[in-house]
Amino acid sequence: MRQRWLVVWSAQAEQREQAVLHKRVEKERQAAENAWRRRCRRAFASQEEAEATVEAQAKHYRCHRVEVHYRPVLHDEERGRPPAGAMPCRVGVCLEGALVAKAEAIAAARKRLGTFILATNELDERALPTEEMLWAYKGQGWDRSEVSAFSKTPGSLPIACF
Structure with missing residues (x-):
């Protein structure tokens, strides 16, 4: 037709619509920060697993992105304080970084x-x-x-x- x-x-x-956009961006920022804090508390078995988690989270947000750094973490086999001279048995990865607004996406929406x-x-x-x-x-x-x-x-x- x-x-x-x-x-x-x-x-x-x-x-x-400006007020609605501001509320939507702020709501997305709060949700992204909460999810990011939860991800940062967890230790991942490998960097690939950590990268996949960050990618999966990034798909949910239009106006924000994460600048991420991967930090290696050493783990011992048993809980508690390790004995003197004990070597860590495995290496994990923790996330560090910050949430950043995508200025170009917000400008396009405006x-x-x-x-x-x-x-x-x-x-x-x-x-x-x-x-x-x-x-x-x-x-x-x-x-x-x-x-x-x-x-x-x-x-x-x-x-x-x-």
Whole structure:
């Protein structure tokens, strides 16, 4: 089905979505920090196992990444203090590092804020002009004169028509 699209930017929608984006990034940061602290407390049998765990965790987060360092840890066979001269029987790996925000991902998300698409099946622009299309959307339940005045304010501008 062919459609005609109108991409619209709204200052009010951008402000509202800015607050939602900030909350979402903050919530993701808290979840990522909690998961990272849990991973750092654990000793892994090998560096490959540790890398796989870090990769699996990284897939869950869009706006954050981990700068990780692998630290070798020596383990003894028995619990408690080892006897003098005893050699560790195995080497494990612990994670160290910090959680960092992905500035480019957050900037890309901010770039899309406040825009939305109006679509119509009316392909002829003479039958339904772009301005009428915007008025029909904004005029749902409003007086046409109020919508006309509102649509001429810089807070809501049609960006493009496809």
